Amino acid sequence: MMASNVPIAGDDFRVGFRMQKAWGVHMATAFFFGEAGAGLYFVSQFFDFVTGMTVGLLMVLFGKAGGHLLHLGQPLRGWRALTKVRSSWVSRGLLAIVVFAVAGALHLLDVRSPFLPGAVSELVSAVALLACFVIMVYQGFAMSHSSAITLWNTGLMPIASLIYALLNGVLLTLVLGFNTPFLAADGEAVRLLQAAAIALMLLGLVTVLSMLHGARYGSEAGRAAVGLLLRGRFARWFIPLVIGLGFVVSALMMALAPRQFAWMLAVSGAQLAGYYAFRVLMFKAGAYDPVTGSAPRFRR
Amino acid sequence: MAKWGMVFDLRRCIGCNACAVACKQENSLPNGVFFTKTLSEEVGEYPHATRTYIPTICNHCEDAPCERVCPTGATWTRADGIVMVDRDKCIGCGSCIVACPYDQRTRLEPEMLQQGLFGNGRLTPFEEQGLTRFTVGTVVKCTFCHERVDAGQEPACVATCPTEARIFGDLDDAQSRVRQLIQEHRARQPLADKNTNPRVFYID
């Protein structure tokens, strides 16, 4: 029997691929809010768009932190995850969330009614942006550092995180800022954001397809995972939602979009649905190699 | 200080899974939790088809990815190489589970401790005493039966194996049986390409 014929063994006492089940929908939801919220804050801060920054901060604080708390087996001890910043991306991410919460909130208060001295104000704003950036990428690093799961074990994973976060940020900024003086008075900014969204969608599509290509040739488990996403039991979600709605349809809609609020809302909805599906399906399709590896058993 | 390791002799294993049963008994493992499993596989085609057995266990990896990714320090390695989980520090984030290439870790879900081994929601006295060893929401895995090892005994799976397919010993001792078997048979580590340097070896 060739390794490619090895079955998905589930919990059976058989040699085969095993699917990871440790990270599921709660974790995917936390990742979703983390990258969408941080992306929104990041893009909004460049435009000094206070509503966007506020919503982005709240999405990280409640959506991301809430998802993580629901996921943890012992949520009351969650603070302990701050203790291994030197080696664990989960620790680094939690530290970034704490710093972002404090610096982001201070910056927002300062923007509304300035109270910090000039240099301190700039420092706080820079720290918030830096922590926000870490939140935009660290989830990708947390996944890519798992050599156990070939589908995740790629340097493209943090890049995908960054692209998705920026894309979410751009689209949510367009939606939230549409009828506000910030965008209504600045047609140039709208055009810039629309062009950025289309570019990020194309870049995201290429990145996701490259990840699948890499996983397919990375190991037998990688090939099995890609098979599940493109032909197997997840294909009916992955292809129409992640590829179709999340990239192709939303890019076409954005390219043809009249400058209407409803249209922007529809594009954002399509892209965010695709992104959420990406997060869930990346977890669901994570497969471990059989313990015997891809060599024909242990036999010489 | 010894560095404990294990050798699986695939020529001897008959797939009886007495090891898995002994482990469940020794560690009072809840329903659905196994620290060791002997997997089976059909190889070859008729008329040369045969079935082989692959025992699996936590490999107490020297470069353990589960320890590296653990954000709380709950996963740690003893001086004798046994990789442990501190249930008072574990937050059940599952990072170690997705980092372990060997799928050797389990998060204890409430139903695992409530259902009972007979799946009827009632716990036997044996299970009741066993549950005090576990905390819901934390991660568990094989510890090479560290209490037995500290008392000079072999892990329960090794002591039980009727064919002596599991051999336990000090990898740092050139005279130990595990070292000699590894050298004589050019033993292999599972998924060596994952660079975890397992302390479990297979010979065939």
Ligand code: SF4
């Ligand atoms: S086998 Fe898995 S759980 Fe055991 S030490 Fe290695 S990585 Fe950690």
Ligand code: SF4
């Ligand atoms: S589940 Fe527990 S042992 Fe595993 S990484 Fe998280 S805190 Fe560490």
